[in-house]
Amino acid sequence: MPTIERIDGYAEELTAIRRDLHAHPEIGFEEVRTSGIVAEKLKGWGIEVHRGLGGTGVIGVLKGKGNGGKRIGLRADMDALPMEENTNLKWRSTIPGRFHGCGHDGHTTMLLGTARYLAETRNFDGTVHFIFQPAEEGLGGARAMIKDGLFQKFPCDEVYGLHNAPDLNHGEIAILPGPAMAGADFFDITIQGYGAHGAMPERSKDAVVIATTLAQALQTIVSRNVDPLKAAVLSVTQIHAGSANNVIPGEARLGGTVRAFDDGVRALVRDRMRKICAGVAATFECEITIDIRDTFSVLVNQEEQSRVVEAAAKTIVDPASVFTRSMPKMGSEDFADMMQEVPGAYFWIGHDGSVPVHNPGYVLDDKILPIGASVFARIIETRLPVGSHA
Secondary structure, eight states, X not given: OOOOHHHHTTHHHHHHHHHHHHHXXXXXXXXXXXXXXXXXXXXXXXXXXXXXXXXXXXXXXXXOSSOOOOEEEEEEEOOOBSSOOOOOOTTOOSSTTOBOTTOHHHHHHHHHHHHHHHHHHOOSSSEEEEEEEOOOSSSOHHHHHHHTTHHHHSOOSEEEEEEEETTSOTTOEEEOSEEEEOEEEEEEEEEEOBOEETTOGGGOBOHHHHHHHHHHHHTHHHHHTSOTXXXXXXXXXXXXXXXXXXXXXXXXXXXXXXXXXXXXXXXXXXXXXXXXXXXXXXHHTOEEEEEEEEEEOOEEEOHHXXXXXXXHHHTTSOGGGEESSOOOBSSOOTHHHHHHHSOEEEEEEEOSOOOOTTSTTOOOOGGXXXXXXXXXXXXXXXXXXXXXXX
């Protein structure tokens, strides 16, 4: 099954756009150059442009043929990650400590391809809102846009988003109705003990020992408090303490994340974390403070919109390569917050390469750019058909 021929004709230009964005990555709420390019492209295609929602967000508004009142949002994220790239690509990141290691440069480019196609053809009856979102990587870009009135200023009857998937094969598309991605909390813990000479530990309240004890104790929450039939993950991903080999530090900091598909489980984990911190603080006679932040909602795909994605995808790729019962992902996605406001669906597009996202060696396959753009476009053409008013 073919991608849309007209969009295939954009492939070379889309690749150039994507590689330019890749070479100039910007992290959350700093996407000034990226949003500028997006706005310029949209204006050049005759699309109404609005800037500034959620800081660096961009909205494109395009009306089709006829007088249909239905409105659909298509969303792409624009931000990179604060990490180094370890590839030898000619278009590798030119900015130290910044890397499009999750493929958001590809998502932005796909939506630009969709916007160009729909602006040229207008083969739909209704309004499309192209939502280019900042700060997806844990900084709350979706919530910032919603707080700035995204769906009041640009109402949507339904919304759609996508993500590249190196764990799927090229040309495979996955959509999972129901809970599809986990909700997430980020946490930071500060331990205030008492420092001393490394040779005199009895005079200290050793923050390193307290930190390692606490990290181990937190691991009992999922294994001993959460229902085994309800998935949850608690990962301590940072421990910071100490400055010299002969100094026992008085302070240590831990950080990490919690993932779950059930808000009740998330509440249980938060409660147990606070109680364990209090208990360890009492045991070691020190002060422990914990900050737990609700960062991502559980992403729930609606049945109706999931079927829309499935049907559209089967016209773009081999129908046998469209999977509707893929496994839920423990990763999180702040598009979930938009889908709590408006019914929608979120899907994955497979591509060549086995290095996972968020890895320094991750490489996006540019061959999927026309596929993603075509699926988005087909969703619009089937949901907003010319000659029908919904």
